[in-house]
Each structure stands twice: as C-alpha cells, then as structure tokens.
Amino acid sequence: MEITELSPDDEAGCIDAVAVQSAAFAQDCPELVRPTPRGFANLLRYGWDLEPQRGFLARNADGRAVAVATVSLPTYDNTNQVWFELTVHPDHRDGTDGTDGTVEAELIEYVEQLARDEGRTMMGFGGFDLPDAIALAHKHGYEQKAVEVNRRQDLAGLDWSIVRSLYDEAVAASTAYELVTLTGALPEDMLDGMIAVTASINDAPKDDLDIEDDVYSRERLRAYEEAQAKSDHTLYRVIAREKATGELAGHTVIAVERERPHIGEQHDTAVAREHRGHRLGALLKTAMLLHVRDAEPALTQVDTWNAESNNHMIGINEQLGYRIVARFLAYQKKL
Template identity: 70%
Template sequence: MKIIKLSPDDEVGCAEAVAVDSAGWKLDCPEVVQHTPRTFANMLRYGWDLEPPQAYLAREGDTAVGVLTVDVPQYENTNLTWIDVKVHPDHRGRGIGSALIEYGEQVTRDLGRTLTGFGGLDLPKAEAFAQRHGYEQKAIEVNRRQDLAGLDWGLVQRTYDESLAAASAYELLKVTGPLPADMLDGMVAVTESINDAPKDDLDMEDDVYSPERLRAYEEAQAKSERTVYRVIARRKDTGDLAGHTVVAVERERPYIGEQHDTAVSRDHRGHRLGALLKSAMLLWLRDEEAALTQIDTWNAESNGHMIGINEALNYRIVARFLNYQKSL
C-alpha cells in the first residue's frame, strides 16, 4: 500500500478520496452530508479560515482504499493535530485504518506536536478502534438537521415574535458576505463568546480571534463557493454588538446549509437573543434561498441551552460522534 499526499489540484485523487469517504458514510450513516470532489478540493485549498488540512490517499495498485486528513491548527492549539481516517468498506478489517492513523501520528510528531485526536461515529467498531490505538474518549458531539420543507413556519414566527418582545432593547442587523469594517472589532468579541460552549474533557485551548482571522474566514468561505449569512444583535442605546448567528449556503448544492456559529456575549444573555437570532435567520433564508431544504448544526451533547433552542425549532438528530485524544 502506498500513501500519497493529495493536492487540491489533483482532480483524480480528490475524486478518489471522495469515493472512499462516501462509500463509508453510505454504509455507516448515509444521512451525513458528504463531500463532492469540488468541496473536498476547496477544503484542501482554503480550510475553514485559510488554515487548510493536509490530506493523504492510500492506494493498493490503482485502487484507492483509504483517506487520511490531518488538521494542523495555527491560531491556537499549536501542540496538537486532529486526524480523520476513512477506509473503503470493501477493504476494512485488513489493517488499513491502523496504518493510516499511525501515519497521521507520525505526521503529528514530525510537526513537533505532542497531542492528537480524532472523531468517529458512536459505533462499537469505532470505540474498539480507538481503544486499540490508545485513544481516550473526551467528548460527545451531535449533528442535528432542520428540514425546512417540513418546518412549522408559524412556530418560527411565534418564536421570533416572543423573543423580539423579550429583547426590545436590541435591534437586528443582516449582513451577507464580508462584515463592514467598522463592525470588525466588535465582532471579534462576539465571536470569542463561542469559547463558552462546552468542550467537555477535551484538552484544547480557547479559540483566538482577531480582525484578520475574521477576514480569513470570510475569504475562505467565499473562495469555497459558500454564501455567508449573518444576523447580528446590537444594543440600541450603546451600539454594542451582543450576539450573532451565521449560516453558510453552498452554491454547488444550494439546498444545503451549515450552521457555522451562534453566540451571545456574556453581558447580553438572558434576553432570548439566541432564539431571536436563529428564528430571524430562518425567516430571512426562507426569502433569500428558495432552494434551501436543510440546515445542519453540531453541538456538544452537554450544551443543553443551545440544544434546547434547536429542538424548539424542530432540529432532529442525524448522528452522534465520539471525540478522542491521545498524547504522543
């Protein structure tokens, strides 16, 4: 078996990687949103905020049998990597996954990093794989999906109206694409509020934000062919930015939306801003994105407050993931 590093310009390799990845998801959890060759290549070019992962393809002869991605944080957590391993179902049980995770651990060591982690579906075989390689479960994350075609829009409107009444001291701003320059500093503080979300037992530092990183996120999303929608809450009397919610919609598959962030600053909590922001976003997207049929979100299973808002807006569970870490 050969393991080769993938380039986003390698159209054949990216297509092979996606074929391996998709075959696994179709067997283990077909509802999970899967990459296309285009979205996979964009991930390798731009990442989330111009911090792209490394990717490797395992081949036996001319047959692609496995994929490894290694996320290498640069803004914070510079002591760790995050590994993802996929093996084509036709080639499982032959040590390919073990070879790939060991390869990812060596990449981590070569980078001078001492901690790595990976996430897997909540399945017995994933748990056994983690234990076999010395990984310890640290957190549980849940992927939920909102079906817009079946959404009770009356419920969304009532949620909006009731939340608006509770948040009468605030106004909402809608921004598509890049933030206005005069909002950048205020949005740094709002975005950092995501650090209050539970990390459970993961050994991870808080995310570090700056105007430059927010611009990097906007650039990466635009170049990855996603339209970014933001609804921002602002205090009327002081002009302070209090919270935001962000959804990105794919242009290749405009029926797919991803919830990227929802956060409310500590000083502004207790006014139902979270419910107001999310319901306002749904009403806006209904008018702006006619083809949109689903929005996926991810939360720590322990994040009861945000899960409560999501469940009130008819999100349902798609998949449950276990996150593991290991010191090298």
Template identity: 75%
Template sequence: MEITKLSPDDEVGCADAVAVDSAGWKLDCPEVLQHTPRSFANMLRYGWDLEPPRAYLAREDGTPVGLLTVDVPTYDNTNQTWIDVKVHPDHRGRGIGSALIEYGEKVTGELGRDTIGFGGLDLPKAEAFARRHGFEQKAVEVNRRQDLAGLDWGLVQRIYDESVAAASAYELITLTGSLPEDMLDGMIAVTESINDAPKDDLDMEDDVYSRERLRAYEEAQAKSDRTVYRVVAREKATGALAGHTVIAVERERPHIGEQHDTAVAREHRGHRLGALLKSAMLLELRDAEPALTQVDTWNAESNGHMIGINEQLNYKIVARFLAYQKTV
C-alpha cells in the first residue's frame, strides 16, 4: 500500500479521495453531507480560515482504498492534531484503517505535537476501532439538519416577534460577506463567546480570535465559493455588539447551507437574542436564497439551550458522533 499527500491541484487525486469518502458515508450514514471534488480541493487550499488540513490517499496497485485527513491548528491548541480516517467499504477489515491511524500519529510526531483528536460515528465498530487504537471518548457531538421546505414560517415569524419584544434594547444588523472595518474589534469578543459552549471532557484550550483571523475566515469562505450571511445584535444604548449568527451557502450546490456560528456574549444573555438572531436569519434567507432547502448545524449533545432553539426551528438529527483523544 502506498500513502501519498494530496495537492488541491491534483484533480484526479481529489476525485479519488471523494470517491473513497463518499463510499464510506453511503454505507455508514448516507444522510451526512458529503464533499464534491471541488469542495474537497477548496478545503485543502483554504480550510475554514486559511488553516487548511493535510490529506493523504492510500492506494493499492493504483486503486484508492483509504483516506486520512490531518487538521493542524495554528491559531490555538498548537499541541494537537485532529485526524479523520476513511476506508472504502470494499477494502475494510484488512488493516488499512490501522495503517492510516499510525500514519496520522507519525505526522503528529513529526510536527512536534503530543495530542491527537479523532471523531467517528456512534457505531459499535467505529467505537471499537477507536478504543483499539488507544483513543478515549471525550465528547458527543450531534449533526442536525433543518428542512426549510417543511418549516412552519408562521412559527418562525412568531418566534421572531416574541424575541423582538424581549430584546427591545437591541437592534439587528444584517450583513453579506465581509464585516465592516469598524465592527471587527467588537466581533472578536462576540466570536470568542463560542468558548462558553460545552467542551465536555475534551482537552482543548479556548479558541483565540483576532482581526486577522476573522479576515482569514472571510477570505477562505469567499475563495471556497460560499456566500456568508450574518445577523448581528447590537445594544442600542451603548453600541456594543452582543451576539451574532452566521450561515454560509454553497454556490456549487445552492440548496445547501451550513450554520457556522451562533453566539451571544455572556453579559447580554437572558434577552432571547439567540432565538431572535436565528429566526431573523431564516427570514433573511427566505428572500435572499430561494433555492436553499437545508441547513446543517453541529452542537455538543450537552448544549441543551441551543438544541432547544434548533428543535423549535425544525432541526432533526442526522448523525451522532463521538469525539476521542489520545496522548502520543
């Protein structure tokens, strides 16, 4: 078996990687949102915020059989990597996954890092695989999907109206694309509010944000051909930014949206700003993105407050994932 690092400019290699990845998802959980060759290449070029992962394709006699991706954080948690392993269903049970795990550990060691994170579907075989390789379960994350075609827009409007009444001290700013320069500093603190979301038992530092990182996120999303929509809450009396919600819509597949963030600064909680922001975003997207039919979001299973809002807004569970870590 040969393991080679993929370049985003390798069209054949990226297509082979997506074929391996998709074959695994189609067997294990076909509802999960899957890459296209184009989106996979963009991930390798730009990542989430110009911090792209590395990808390695395993081949036997020229046939793609497995895929390893390695995320290498540079803004924070710089002692860690996060890896993902996929093996084509036709080639499972032959040690390919174990070889890719070992390769991921080798890459981690070469980078001078000592902690590896690993995630997998909540399936008995996946859990046994993780434990066999010394990983300890640390958290549970749930992927939910909002079906806009089945959404009760009357309910959305009621949630919005009730939230406006509860949050009368605040106003909303709706933005598409980049943040205005005069909002950047205020958005650093709002974005860092995501650190209050549950980490469960994960050994992770808080995310660290800066003007440069916020701009890197905008650049990576734009170059990945996604339109970023934001709704920001601002306190009327002080002008302080209090919270935001962010959804990115693919241009390659404009029916698909992803919830990238929803956060409310601690000192502004208790005014139904979370419900206000999310309902306002839906009303905005109904007009701005008529082709949009689904929005995916991820939450720690223990984040009951946000899950409660999402379930009101017709989010249903797609998949449950277990997050693991080990020290090397």
C-alpha cells in the first residue's frame, strides 16, 4: 500500500479522497453532510482558522484509493496533540491491501509516526459510534474520552411560530441587552471585546478529554474570518451587548456554504460567564434563525455539534427542532 500526502492543488487526489469518504459515509451514516473536492482542498489550504489540516491518501497495489486520513496539528494551543480521522472505503475494510497489515492499521501507524516526528505526545482520534470503529480504536490502544452529537435543523419544516415565541420570551428576560447583527468580519472596535466572549466556549463540557483551553487573540479571530472567507463561507453573527456598559456578552455564528447555499453550519454559541442567567443563549439562537431566514432564502438545513453532556445547549437546540444525525466518539492515547 502506498500512502501519499495530498496537496490542496492536487485536484485528482482530492477527488479520490472525497470519493472514499462519500462511499464510507453512505454506509456508516447516510444523512451526514458529504464533503466536496473543493471543500476538502480548502481544509488543506486554510483549515478552520488558517491552521490547515493535512490529508493522506492510501492506494492499493492497483493504484485504487482505499483510505484517507485527515490530520490536525494544533499550533495556537494544545501543541502536544495530534487529532486525526480515518476513513476506509467499505470495499477495503479489514482487507490486506497493505503488506504489513490491514489498511486501517497501516494508516494509524503512519499518522502516529508523523506525530512522533513532530514531537507530539498525545493522539486524538474521532470515529462513528459504530461497533467496527469502536473495535478499531480499542485495538490500537485508544481510550474513549467524550461523545459528540451531530444534530440538524430542517428550516423548511421549522415551525416559525415556536421560534418567534422563544425569541419573544428571551427578549423579555434580557431587557438589559441589545443585539448586533453582522455579516463577515468583525468591526475593528469590537475585536478586543470578542476575544473574551469567544473564549467563553471553553466553559462547554470537555468530559474526560485531556486538553487545554483554547487560546484566543486578535490575530486568531482574524485568521478564522480569513479562513472562512477564503473557503467560500459567509459568516453571519449575532452578538449580545449590555446596554449600560457596552460590554459584549455573547455571540452565535452560522456559516453558509456558497458552493451549496442550502447547507449551513452552526459555529460557536457562547455567553460570557458574568452575563449568564438572562436567556441570552436562546435570544442569540432565535434571533439568528429569524435573520438567516431572510438573508439566505436558499438555506434549508443547519448542522450543529455538541458534547452529549452539554445539556443546556442541547435543551435549546431541541426546542428549536434539531434532531440527531450521528454520534461520534472521541478517543485519546499517549504516545
């Protein structure tokens, strides 16, 4: 088996990688949002916030693409860690395409050696909550540390009277605050205030994961905006601001794909600790929905990801009609 690193400029390689992923998702989780070659290449170019992922494609002796690994090496924080996802084409699982073991085993060994070469000491691995994926993780010494759930909101079938009612209730409970709605980059005069608000995401449950808090700065916030824009995502933000002080209190962000404008992804929703207890989470999320309904008429679905233990945010999402698409298990292992 030959393993090669993919360049974002390798159009054929990115097409092959996405074909492997799409075939696997069709079997493992048919409702999961499929990747596209353009989107995959953008992950390799820009990542989430100009921290590009690395992609590795495995081909068998016939030159056929059989597996792909995507690898994240954090640089802003958690610089001891490597996180990866492994996808094997259903036709080549538990096979012997490699000379020294199965496809899965060779790719995991390859990624772990990459981590050692980069001086990293902690591996993180994410996979579907399915028997084969669980067995693979345990076989290679990974311990389950957290559960994440992908939920989806169907905007076409949403009862907007419920959204409006929840919004009105939240407005009544948060009279000390006002909302700011933005598209794209933050104004310069809001940037410093948004550092602490964005860092509030660190209060979300981490379960048993051995990870440090995310570290934010002006530069990182701008890197996030730049990466999303270059990946052809339109960012919509709703920010809560305390009227008396002008202090920023919370925010929510949805990114809409321009390649597939019916698809949106919920990015962060967070409220600063000192401003909690005023229904700001519900206010932000309902205000956002009412906004994107008008701003993005082609948008039909929004996906969100939460720790399964994040009961507060899940409660809001369920009130807004989100349903479960998939459960993912997060594993870690010390090298």
